[in-house]
Amino acid sequence: MEILFAAMEVLARWDVALALIAGSIGGVAIGAIPGVGPAVAIAILLPATFSMDPIVGLTVLLGIYGSSMYGGAIPAILINTPGTAVNALTTYDGYPMTLRGEARRALSLAYSSSFFGGVFSVVCLILLSPVLAKVAPMFGSREIFLAALLGVILVIVAHRGQMLIAAALTGFGIFLSTVGLEPVKYSRRFTFEQSWLASGVDLIVVVLGLFALSQAFVLLTMDDEKVHIAKSRGSLFQGFRELARHPRVAAVSAGFGVLMGMIPGVGEFTAQFMSYTSARKLSKTPQAFGRGSSEGLIASETANNAVPAAAMIPLLALGIPGEALTAMMLSVFYVHNVVPGPGLFQFQMDFVVALYLALLILNVLVVGFLLVSTGWLVYLTKIPNRFLGMCILLLSFVGVYSIRNSAVDCGVAAVFGLIGFVLKRLNLPIVPIVLGMVLGGIMEVKLRASMNRVKTPLDFIDRPIALLLFCVIVVVLGSTLWRVWREWTPVDRRSNAKKASVHFTKRIAGRKTRHFETRTKKQRRKRSYDHLGS
The missing domain is CATH 1.20.5 (Single alpha-helices involved in coiled-coils or other helix-helix interfaces)
Incomplete structure (x- = not known):
């Protein structure tokens, strides 16, 4: 109880409350604008959060991260254009409802499903806290190295059909993490006698280039489209009653979201498709899916909003981000000398509980805001693409320059912006580069620290958790190679x-x-x- 009261006292501060309100409302607005998304917004705001207290900065970023998916459902349902990438599946059943004149019903279902998924994942996070507090101290250097290695493997495996390019981009990210002074003897690596490379390639500069600048270039090359919003009827409160009639779909979808969020490198897309597929198999009317099914809309929106809170579990317990957005948040921890991992649950449990409560309050604030402001937020979908692109371009360069007051960083960000633009044009993943940079640095430091106690290769897995992680790695690699071999020898070739x-x-x-x-x-x-x- 003392920890709970201490966490509530932290959230009662005026700056934390203001950051929570601004992050939640701003995230909804950003999600409602097609083409922006939370990654761009967090990348732009990241330099500004370095001057704030860690709880304030993280509250703003968590607000944007958790609430943007609420707002992303608005254009997905009304104009068949997802506000964020993870709302793409919402268009399958949301837009057909709009064509039938049931847009308000679809929006209400999306809000209520998102609220249930968000609250469910936060409750799971709170219930798992005592377990994490006991298990986290058992993770030494070897275990964290193996967990980071598993994260790298899962990032690659998650990009099914693009595993080779995902592996190459992850390797490129790991290479970027080695540029500059190495952490033990402080010798220079890959600097090519350039003084500006001695401090390495800054993660925030890369993130701003790959996500914000590349998206600005994409928007600037797109034509402005006229958006027509259909009229709708119904109440925004009816979705909560309809959600109560499908408890099994909501519970299973939320469970998929929590499970997939806890696994590094998997994320919302896998959770969505697994929950959507299972809901269609268990439904009495599977033929209605893709034609305006309420169960399909519940499955997609519940799953993607259950992921953010669950994705904080590997970040807080092990310091291992599961995706690009949590990798950005990790930099806020490091700037303020708050090290995620076992020590965080032992010595700063009030900080962890404060983050949990912030996520819980966030969902309540967002739903309340949406129920009274959806009619105004709809007009955000009409902002021209090129105007958005210019705004993102300007804010991104201001953010990059404010990090170290360096024009060189602006040039580096522009280069990575072009790289991200090319990757987006080719429909290739960007996230492996960022996760490779983060996980590569973790793997190097933990591997060097653990090698002092390792005499033989078997000593590396002589502890239960290390052996368990090693077995999981072997199983994942074995099953992936078997699947690739089966796909390489297709049925028609075998026949x-x-x-x-x-x-x-x-x-x-x-x-x-x-x-x-x-x-x-x-x-x-x-x-x-x-x-x-x-």
């Missing part, structure tokens, strides 16, 4: 091989039959000759 073997068998059998018939004819002829001879 062709089977047909070829059957054809070959028939040919052999045919030869044997003809040989038998020929031999039989010779024997008959010989018998006839013998008969004539006799």
